Amino acid sequence: MESDRESARIVLDFRPEDVHSVNDRLRRAGPLVPVELEGVRVWAAARYSTLQAVLTHPDLSRDIRHWSEEGRRALDPGGSLAQIVRDTSMVNAEGAEHRRLRGPLARAFSPRHVRGLRPGIEKAAATLVDRLAQLPPGPVDLRREFAYPLPSEVIADLLDIPAERRPELYEHGRVTATTRDGRRRIADARAGRRAVLTEVVAERRGAPGDDLISELIALEGDRLTADEVIDTIETLFVAGHVTTVNLITNAVRALLSSPGQLRLLRSGERPWDAAVEEALRVHSPIGLFPMRYAVRDLRIDGVPVRKGEAVLACYAAAGRDPERYGPRAARFEVSAAPPSHLSFGQGAHYCLGAPLARLQTGIALAALFEAFPDMAPAEPLDRLGGLDTVIAVSTRTLPVLLGRRAR
Numbered sequence: 042m043e044s045d046r047e048s049a050r051i052v053l054d055f056r057p058e059d060v061h062s063v064n065d066r067l068r069r070a071g072p073l074v075p076v077e078l079e080g081v082r083v084w085a086a087a088r089y090s091t092l093q094a095v096l097t098h099p100d101l102s103r104d105i106r107h108w109s110e111e112g113r114r115a116l117d118p119g120g121s122l123a124q125i126v127r128d129t130s131m132v133n134a135e136g137a138e139h140r141r142l143r144g145p146l147a148r149a150f151s152p153r154h155v156r157g158l159r160p161g162i163e164k165a166a167a168t169l170v171d172r173l174a175q176l177p178p179g180p181v182d183l184r185r186e187f188a189y190p191l192p193s194e195v196i197a198d199l200l201d202i203p204a205e206r207r208p209e210l211y212e213h214g215r216v217t218a219t220t221r222d223g224r225r226r227i228a229d230a231r232a233g234r235r236a237v238l239t240e241v242v243a244e245r246r247g248a249p250g251d252d253l254i255s256e257l258i259a260l261e262g263d264r265l266t267a268d269e270v271i272d273t274i275e276t277l278f279v280a281g282h283v284t285t286v287n288l289i290t291n292a293v294r295a296l297l298s299s300p301g302q303l304r305l306l307r308s309g310e311r312p313w314d315a316a317v318e319e320a321l322r323v324h325s326p327i328g329l330f331p332m333r334y335a336v337r338d339l340r341i342d343g344v345p346v347r348k349g350e351a352v353l354a355c356y357a358a359a360g361r362d363p364e365r366y367g368p369r370a371a372r373f374e375v376s377a378a379p380p381s382h383l384s385f386g387q388g389a390h391y392c393l394g395a396p397l398a399r400l401q402t403g404i405a406l407a408a409l410f411e412a413f414p415d416m417a418p419a420e421p422l423d424r425l426g427g428l429d430t431v432i433a434v435s436t437r438t439l440p441v442l443l444g445r446r447a448r
């Protein structure tokens with residue numbers, strides 16, 4: 042049994058040539074598949090129904106204390122997995138602890154409150170579109186000039202990060218988002234980001250305002266420790282923009298590759314939100330997310346999982362599962378009502394920022410495609426290099442020719 046499992050183990054490369062062919066292989070290999078990632082041996086849940094079972098299983102916990110000694114020993118302390126599984130925010134908490142950490146944010150990220158952010162986000166998108174229109178003619182990297190700055194500014198506004206601290210934070214974010222920059226630089230950038238956020242919190246303590254950081258500081262001592270306030274802000278800052286940058290990039294790329302679908306959106310026959318949902322499903326910005334641990338011996342879709350073993354949630358693979366989505370599984374189609382997906386998770390850890398991510402991506406697509414009706418790829422879209430990680434799925438650049446600006 043053990044040797045069968047080892048011979049079937051698939052090694053997930055942090056620089057995959059083609060994420061989706063790896064995902065097809067994972068889905069075909071079985072409901073739960075033994076994989077190795079950064080030297081760690083875990084189970085991968087790549088089929089839609091298996092992923093759903095994993096996300097809602099009462100005996101799979103995000104709490105690292107349930108991981109076997111052997112699993113934890115294999116974790117590379119400087120690697121990208123360690124960064125996520127050792128995070129002490131709500132992401133890895135369960136039960137009452139999870140409610141204590143997530144509860145204070147429920148109002149700020151509720152659909153109702155987020156709807157009120159629309160005018161500010163539309164203004165930020167319009168400013169970026171104006172800036173794009175002023176660039177000299179020639180190829181423009183939309184990822185850098187549009188997809189990146191919009192969510193960064195939106196989350197920085199929500200947290201009320203002072204304008205003069207933002208460039209430094211964005212630069213740290215740029216470094217941490219790529220493994221090409223080398224471990225030392227990434228570790229320094231993470232430390233730098235933490236230092237800036239710690240200073241911003243210290244300043245805000247002396248001058249509280251009507252913002253999320255001040256709300257969290259008000260809970261210090263009573264509900265949250267000082268470290269947890271910083272951890273929560275760091276999680277919001279990182280989760281709040283990196284994924285949305287990738288979603289906007291992926292959605293724009295999908296639309297530039299499907300002129301027929303784009304026409305339906307431009308003519309108003311289909312809403313921009315349909316493109317957002319379809320991009321989430323077919324081009325999930327999260328490839329896979331670590332980690333859930335079995336708190337006892339259990340079975341998932343017939344596969345025995347032993348107490349202390351870990352399971353990876355493979356979001357990008359589940360979004361294209363033909364068993365769930367049939368012949369349209371890998372096709373980007375806004376023409377029919379987009380089917381539901383798991384790309385924001387499900388259950389207690391369902392993405393806190395889903396309403397915000399949906400709103401800003403819808404606004405971003407409408408602003409961009411309405412302003413530049415002739416926009417076209419500046420390079421073949423299927424040859425753009427991917428991110429060098431299996432956790433996030435997107436391209437490193439998105440070169441386009443903007444064309445004339447609509448009046």
Ligand code: HEM
Nearest residue numbers: 131132280281284285288330384385386390392393394398
């Ligand atoms: C396109 C954009 C986004 C995608 C695809 C996305 C996806 C996800 C997914 C899949 C999870 C669950 C992970 C798991 O447990 O396996 C998650 C959790 C989370 N997301 Fe997002 N996210 C996005 C944007 C955002 C934004 C804008 C924010 C905040 C401003 C945010 C904050 C969070 C937080 C705090 C959690 C942890 C929730 C918990 O553990 O209770 N996300 N997200």
